[in-house]
Amino acid sequence: MAEPALPRRRSRRPRAPRGPGILGRLLRRSPLRRLLPTTVRARATAGAVLVVAAALTLASFALLGLLEANLTRNAERDAARQAETIARLAASGDLDRMRPNLHGVEFFQVVNARGRVLRAYPNLAGEFPLAPVPPRPGRESQTWKAGPLGGEHRQRVVQVTTQTPQGMVTVFVGTSLRDVDAADDTTAAALAVGGPLLLATVALVTWRVTGRALGPVEAIRAEVAGISDRDLHRRVPVPPTHDEVARLAQTMNTTLDRLESAGIRQRRFIADASHELRSPITVLRTQLEVALAVRDPELWPELIGGALQDIERLQQLCSDLLLLARIDAAQPMAPGRLDLGAVVRDAVEARHGDRVPVRAELAGGIAVRGSELWLARVVTNLLDNAQRFAVRRVDLTLGVCGGPGGRTAVLEVTDDGPGIPPGDRERVFERFTRLDDARSRDHGGAGLGLAIARDLAAHHGGTLTAEDSPRGARLVVRLPVAEGGEPSPEVPADGVRGR
Numbered sequence: 001m002a003e004p005a006l007p008r009r010r011s012r013r014p015r016a017p018r019g020p021g022i023l024g025r026l027l028r029r030s031p032l033r034r035l036l037p038t039t040v041r042a043r044a045t046a047g048a049v050l051v052v053a054a055a056l057t058l059a060s061f062a063l064l065g066l067l068e069a070n071l072t073r074n075a076e077r078d079a080a081r082q083a084e085t086i087a088r089l090a091a092s093g094d095l096d097r098m099r100p101n102l103h104g105v106e107f108f109q110v111v112n113a114r115g116r117v118l119r120a121y122p123n124l125a126g127e128f129p130l131a132p133v134p135p136r137p138g139r140e141s142q143t144w145k146a147g148p149l150g151g152e153h154r155q156r157v158v159q160v161t162t163q164t165p166q167g168m169v170t171v172f173v174g175t176s177l178r179d180v181d182a183a184d185d186t187t188a189a190a191l192a193v194g195g196p197l198l199l200a201t202v203a204l205v206t207w208r209v210t211g212r213a214l215g216p217v218e219a220i221r222a223e224v225a226g227i228s229d230r231d232l233h234r235r236v237p238v239p240p241t242h243d244e245v246a247r248l249a250q251t252m253n254t255t256l257d258r259l260e261s262a263g264i265r266q267r268r269f270i271a272d273a274s275h276e277l278r279s280p281i282t283v284l285r286t287q288l289e290v291a292l293a294v295r296d297p298e299l300w301p302e303l304i305g306g307a308l309q310d311i312e313r314l315q316q317l318c319s320d321l322l323l324l325a326r327i328d329a330a331q332p333m334a335p336g337r338l339d340l341g342a343v344v345r346d347a348v349e350a351r352h353g354d355r356v357p358v359r360a361e362l363a364g365g366i367a368v369r370g371s372e373l374w375l376a377r378v379v380t381n382l383l384d385n386a387q388r389f390a391v392r393r394v395d396l397t398l399g400v401c402g403g404p405g406g407r408t409a410v411l412e413v414t415d416d417g418p419g420i421p422p423g424d425r426e427r428v429f430e431r432f433t434r435l436d437d438a439r440s441r442d443h444g445g446a447g448l449g450l451a452i453a454r455d456l457a458a459h460h461g462g463t464l465t466a467e468d469s470p471r472g473a474r475l476v477v478r479l480p481v482a483e484g485g486e487p488s489p490e491v492p493a494d495g496v497r498g499r
Contacts, residue, residue: 041210048206049199056198060191067187071180072156076141079105079158083139083173086110086119087160090169095119105175106155113168130172134161137168143177153178216245220252232260272432272447273321277314284310320448323377324431327455337482340366340375340409344398347379355387356415360396366409367482370460378456378464381449382413382475389417389473400481407481415472425466429454450475 037043082105089095090110095118110119111129134140139160154177161170216239223236235256238249284307291303341362348360368375379396386394395414400407420428427433432447454464462479 041207041214044210045203045206049203052202053195053199056191056195060188060195063191064184064187068180068184071183072143072177075156075175075177075180076158079156079173079175080139080141080160082108083158083160083171086171086173087162087169090118090164090171091162093165095164105173108171108173111170111172112166118169130157134159134170137161137163144174153181213245216241216249220245220249224252227256229263232256232263269324269431277317280310280313280317284314317448320452323452324448324455327452327459336372337367337369338372338375340368340411340479341398343372343375344379344396344411347376348383348396351380351383354383354394356390356392356394358383358394358396360398362396362398363400366398366400368409368460368479369482370479374456375460378453378477379411381453382411382477385449385475386413386415386417386473390415392416406483409479409481411477411479412474414469414474417472419469419471420466420473428466429464453477 037046086095086108095110107121108119109117109121109130111117115129117129139158141156141158144155144157155174156177157172157174159170159172161168216237220236223234227234235253236249238253239246287303287307287310291300291307294300294303341364344360344362348358351358383394383396393416395412397410397412399410401410402408429450430447431451433451450464457464457477457479460479462477464475464477467474467476
């Protein structure tokens with residue numbers, strides 16, 4: 001019996017990135033896209049004109065509506081006053097003795113319940129009733145587009161129905177809305193002429209103001225566009241406006257300052273590194289040439305030993321340069337929580353053949369965050385520097401001090417050597433810096449140890465400074481203590497004695 005075929009698994013192909021949608025493609029191909037503003041100045045002007053146009057349109061409709069409502073209400077009030085007066089006369093039976101005052105109205109007509117016209121303004125004499133008589137007393141108002149007198153203007157008609165001794169009668173009083181229509185037409189014409197003028201003024205003012213505001217930005221852009229890697233000394237103009245553009249120019253100049261300083265440091269570093277590499281290479285070449293020229297095998301070990309020392313010096317210098325490059329590139333490290341006392345103790349115990357013994361006093365339970373390898377390198381570089389200049393003693397202490405920003409681990413390395421003059425306490429941390437060039441070369445230093453130690457301390461959020469000391473040099477490292485977490489392993493309170 002044949003086995004059933006297994007369904008094939010469809011291989012999943014990587015999906016291609018989605019392109020623009022249908023609307024995006026249509027806008028891209030549409031010729032109207034060329035009409036859209038492309039500059040900030042044009043977009044700001046177009047936006048201001050559109051906003052003002054929308055606000056002006058809404059305000060115009062609101063103004064016309066309020067104007068018509070107000071004028072119509074005034075006309076209706078005059079007509080209602082006349083209608084109420086005539087209705088009171090009809091209710092009291094004095095309609096025949098009425099001498100109507102038609103101020104503000106154009107016509108009136110009084111109709112009884114049977115549809116007979118009882119009284120009318122002369123211009124409506126002989127006319128049919130304007131409308132049927134409502135069955136209930138009260139007052140109504142309505143607008144007639146074609147009144148009984150004809151004409152092109154609308155009329156506002158008020159009808160009042162009341163009870164009289166002769167029965168139910170209705171009074172019709174109408175007033176012309178000629179003034180209302182004229183006011184509407186005049187206002188609409190004024191808005192139709194003034195609106196475009198206002199929009200043109202807004203566009204012109206916005207264009208000019210935006211141009212003046214963006215002028216310094218364009219000057220900054222043009223200046224930055226002309227700055228190359230050889231023109232980092234140039235700076236962008238700072239406008240005297242003390243606004244966002246001025247702050248942008250100041251920030252740009254600060255950035256250019258940093259770039260120029262970085263370029264100067266890089267060129268100086270390359271020059272110093274080339275000089276430091278050239279010296280041992282020259283010595284090594286000389287030794288090899290001498291070894292090649294000397295035919296006595298008994299002298300070869302001495303010559304080869306000197307060459308190996310120079311090779312070791314080159315190897316150490318290359319390692320230091322590589323470490324500086326990694327620090328400058330700010331390569332990420334695993335910020336593990338570790339016991340600083342244990343790191344310092346292991347670094348001291350790993351030293352063999354020190355010329356001067358190291359006396360260490362380490363406090364226990366000091367936890368920091370960082371790289372154990374790099375922190376050990378800080379301790380090693382400080383001890384190497386102290387060993388290079390110490391006479392009989394090198395002291396290393398580790399403790400904790402409190403402050404407003406939290407607890408700080410303090411690592412001090414002191415020696416009884418000649419010390420560091422106050423004016424050189426910052427210069428000693430510069431790369432390839434030697435206070436006594438000849439003596440440092442004899443001791444194998446390249447002027448990178450303290451620079452590497454300071455950079456590594458700064459990479460861990462700490463500092464390395466040269467401070468006052470009653471004797472010799474005193475280098476102090478301060479690192480932030482890692483609060484919380486598991487307690488760090490205890491270090492013996494009596495410290496560690498270096499060999």
